[in-house]
Amino acid sequence: MSYCTKERACSDLAKPPVNEPREPEQFLMQAPQGNPLLLSHTLQELLSKDSVQVELIPEKKGLFLKHVEYEVSSKRFKCSVYRRYNDFVVFHEMLLQKFPYRMVPALPPKRMLGADREFIESRRRALKRFINLVARHPPFSEDVLLKLFLSFSGSDVQNKLRELVQGVGDEFMTCRLATQAKDFLPADIQAQFAASRELIRNIYNSFYKLRDRAERIASRAIDNASDLLIFGKELSALGSDTTPLPSWAALNNSTWGTLKQALKGLSVEFALLADKAVQQGKQEENDVVEKLNLFLDLLQSYKDLCERHEKGVLHKHQRALHKYSMMKKQMMSATVQNKEPESVEQLESRIVEQENAILTMELRNYFSLYCLHQETQLIHIYLPLTSHILGAFVNSQIQGHKEMSKVWNELKPKLSCLFVGSSNMPTPPLSPPEGNFFSN
16 A cells, blocks of 8 residues: 555556557666767766655554565655565566666565564665665666656556566667667777776775775764763762761761762763764764665676676677577588578578577677666766765764763763862862873
């Protein structure tokens, strides 16, 4: 079940019947006049295409299993719809089917049994990254698949997604420039592809390590909050201790009683410090770690695309060439052996078919390289995200230390009564002498 906050027209997507011919969709990325291979987007333009929120909704129990649903809200389409994980799976499959030569981000894994809160939250974050990368990808953002997924409020969204792709063909079949892709490619495209792949592999490895460190920094802030809270509670427990004092200590003008009263009130400040540390850790998780994960998801989708290119298009092309070579050998053998004309004609017909298949494979190979070149440019457009991430990290550290420093400074005057001299008058704490505190 889902709903749409826009008018009903938002979900009533007009589309031609499955079997009717369709107008070619604008799959190509925006490009400057002259060479359609080159992109002209900026990072800000991509980020402003849409902002999609993915939030958990209260669990609903089925007969056997609890079903997790998500509220998916698109700023661009002004719609909110309910989606299950399997809806994302079908959407992902249709994107791959329609755009096999583009970066389709991977989905987080499905976990049927024993899905705890931490896993569910991690998957929600991953689904949010996935849909935002898709919504900001130039060809995907203009495709009816995305519009349907983000705005269709019916209960059969999976069937609707499949109907949109059925009988249409992939991007190679619908792009008007697909068969001309070779004309726009640089002569050294293979060398450029190899160099770009190596560069992006190195960038991925570095960002993976950065993400790992950022996670540890955020985790330490939250651990620090827990330690501060316990520290404050222990001080409070010490100040609340009701164990009676020995008679000789009780005669010492109740110094311990004064100290206990001061210790008891410090837990409030330490609780505030803990709260500030938690806020800093959460902010770094949301503003730093999540942005690093977003970029890593994009880089991983590029690596996956490179593998699809090599294992898919290139492999099929090589197999087709091998098959053609074998047929030519059979043809030569049949000619030498003077076989019946009918069998020779059948073999010639098969050779012609194979030649056409090879031609198609060659065109697909060039179109795949064409798309790869554009996807490589897209990665470079996203690279300035690094400055956004660093800026968020620095601001988080500055703000966090500033707020905690304020609490520490407010706490310091309250310690004065802890330092009582022989005349029972408060004295400021002495700074340790230079060198070893315990030196003789």
